[in-house]
Amino acid sequence: MDKKQKLEELRNKMKSDQSLPLRQGATNLAFGDGDPESELLFIGEGPGYWEDMKGIPFVGNAGALLNQLLSLIGIPRNKIYITNVIHYRAPENRDPDPSEINAFKPYLDGIIKIIDPKVIITLGRFSMAKFLPGVMISNVHGKPSMVDVNGKEITIVPMYHPAAALRNGEVKLKLKNDFLKLPEILTSTNNDKKNDKITKKEEQMNLI
Numbered sequence: 001m002d003k004k005q006k007l008e009e010l011r012n013k014m015k016s017d018q019s020l021p022l023r024q025g026a027t028n029l030a031f032g033d034g035d036p037e038s039e040l041l042f043i044g045e046g047p048g049y050w051e052d053m054k055g056i057p058f059v060g061n062a063g064a065l066l067n068q069l070l071s072l073i074g075i076p077r078n079k080i081y082i083t084n085v086i087h088y089r090a091p092e093n094r095d096p097d098p099s100e101i102n103a104f105k106p107y108l109d110g111i112i113k114i115i116d117p118k119v120i121i122t123l124g125r126f127s128m129a130k131f132l133p134g135v136m137i138s139n140v141h142g143k144p145s146m147v148d149v150n151g152k153e154i155t156i157v158p159m160y161h162p163a164a165a166l167r168n169g170e171v172k173l174k175l176k177n178d179f180l181k182l183p184e185i186l187t188s189t190n191n192d193k194k195n196d197k198i199t200k201k202e203e204q205m206n207l208i
Helices: 003-015 049-054 061-072 098-115 125-131 162-167 169-207
Strands: 040-044 081-084 119-123 145-149 152-159
Touching (some): 003 098, 040 098, 061 162, 098 125, 119 169, 125 145, 125 152, 162 169
Parallel strands (some): 040 119
């Protein structure tokens, strides 16, 4: 079973899960969108009005800004994968509460495991807190960190949410500058992975 099939299986399981919060007031499940083979996984907060209508993450104004920022660094939207920490819209777009985030956690973990990204970009404080709890986004935005995710070391890059950037010009500038760092971060991560493979191969040869 390939990644696309695994994601579809997980989506169907999620849609049939009657225990998930927020589903009663939602129109659609906004599961995820993009290329399952992408090295980049973006994780936001939760669906807004348009995401709820279409069942796709980041298709409203915040999504339009995200698309512009991706275009700025030469990455088409369809070459990334994007999801959220919660997948049904919260009433009035309120912040998700801890119990809601926890309820969706097994599915988000499943998405991460299937995509198996080299870099995870968190958009906003709620997705950041999953990997970097107890820190302030103002202190760490744009700075890559290696984090153990489901038993695997993954580069995490926290960023401001595009919706916050739409409300604040200073935040928008910071978000743009953080996006401009992404190609270098991805290249560095790929080089680190290659060096790790070479080192492990040399260690194995020395054992023979």
